[in-house]
Amino acid sequence: MAVTLRYGWTTGACATAATTAAYTALLTGTFPDPVQIVLPKGQRPSFALAVERLSDQSATAGVVKDAGDDPDVTHGALVRATVTPGRAGSGVLFRAGPGVGTVTKPGLPLSVGEPAINPVPRRMMREAVADVATRHGGTGDAVVEISVDNGEELARRTWNPRLGIVGGLSILGTTGIVVPYSCSAWIDSIRRGIDVARAAGRQHVAGCTGSTSERVAAELYGLPEDALLDMGDFAGAVLKYLRRHPVPRLTVAGGIGKLSKLAEGHLDLHSGRSQVDLAAMAETVRVAGGDEALAARVAAANTALEALGHCQAAGLPLGDLIAERARRTAVEVLRDAPVTVDIVVIDRAGTVVGRAG
Template sequence: MTGERRTPEGLRYGWTTGACATAATTAAYTALLTGEFPDPVGITLPKGQTPAFALAVESLDAESAMAGVVKDAGDDPDVTHGALIRATVRHGEPGTGVAFRAGPGVGTVTKAGLPLAVGEPAINPVPRQLIREHVAAVAASHNGTGDVIVEISVDNGEELARKTWNPRLGILGGLSILGTTGVVVPYSCSAWIDSIRRGIDVARAAGYRHVAGCTGSTSEKTVTALYGLPEDALLDMGDFAGAVLKYLRRHPVPRLTIAGGFGKLSKLADGHLDLHSGRSQVDLRKLADTALAAGGDADLAERIAEGNTALEALRLAEAADVPLGDAVAERARQAAVEVLRGAEIAVDVVVIDRAGTIVGRAH
């Protein structure tokens, strides 16, 4: 693959599954019309970049052409990095344009709320448009009609999809073909944030009035035990509290529970919306001040301020019978309400320790 670009920090940008599927489709349709596969195959992305992709596999017969591209996510920790994305192109009926099919390893939509109708292949709108544009360009160059059936598949995609949100979103059978720009920005975690948004869309379409943003599987189990929420009302928030709150501000539900570990929610209490350890830190001095306000004495506050971890602060407060967990929960709730900016959403917060024991709540 050519056209390598890097961030100011020296990290390599990558290419989305949608860009790879477009490149594979372009090569396959060209071969179907001409008998030859362009390799590497160049495409033009929505913002004008013109990367070229080497073909990893290709095959051609009288009825169809198949080309495959290995996804390079650059330096982003993307679950689909290294996946082989194939496009098989066949002639369609005159006047039908581009019809999309889900091949092995590409999911099918089974729940309302996504930007695709139930029953459609999980090939998102922007990649579909990009593929249509490139099919039209190939047709114009080689006297084709542009009436084609495009089947996208991903080797091992069904297994890879189990590591994504797709099963919870009702996308069954494999991965989604994603991307709005065609470019993967390292550590932007755009796929995760997009999944949070689609999770909210699916919950709203299902009519749920209560959703929960959880930092991990332990907090999900705690919330499920507390409220009996269905799986598709549980948002795998991870570190992206801001993504949940900002999207709900524009697309509200009546009630939101935020659940997570004491350390992460201590950061939300301080106003951090990205709770990743590399992008925000627990402020032990603020925890000490919070303990004072919750009834602790100066000695406790000093020991917390001079401690090493949030968990140590919590244990010190518990030993002194100071409800630091509840105080952090309330401050986190206030921070969330501030981000929601008046949206009519009732917010409660559940704080747990590593064992899943509830150590703080706020309503």
């Protein structure tokens, strides 16, 4: 029986709901609860308020983020909006409150020094303020400060420190809706990581499948943190974005299991969406001159690491062979982009067991 996963709401949607409630209270003296907003695709969800605070010159409302069934680090976070009157003709100005980051590096869709409130959430909040002003006789000039309780701590578990967003989280979302186990947030982070590396003038970036391969790439090439891309399983996202936004040199680093999938042409290396092909690995061994007994042991292995062990014992460089085939896949995806590619294959301990390029 299929299980239907529950969708949730982005931090941008929560910030918009809190802003709508706070600005309404600033104009009318009353907080709407629940508060309804309009998402970019026209949906009209309602949000319960967890915080209401009103004074003569400001109003604060808070919404607890519900990420649905997605394992989002911000699930359960309290997103607050404090709204104060703006000067005449100023429109909506945004401020980063506690737990919301500030942009310190170029390459993001926001200028250096700006609060890390992304363009779509900004548009949603501006439209919400304009709608409330129309309904309740306001000017629409407002200062909106967004904060997230414990946001600075939560941000350490995101890409923000590497992207140069300091002091807290980003307020994100393009649809307002969190799709459970969606790849979109991770892929967006990969793209922003490449943007930041390019803006910093980096000539060499490394797409790494995990923390061990990231450490190895940094040690091998002396790469700074903003040149290291936590690509996870999304090799295709790195390659396709670099095809359009090239950096002169790319290293792809990862464990032999994941990179054997890239060698077979898979661009999504997740175990649920691609599998290690031991039969193909055995054929690689045969083509490289390995005898039939070795090929049979590789085909019967439980894991890519076990197959590697058999080949190492026989003196056959399986890691290098997989690296070369993975490099061919990467070059094919990059097409004619001016990107030089090399591959680094490691074992679980972080020992380099194969290289190409």
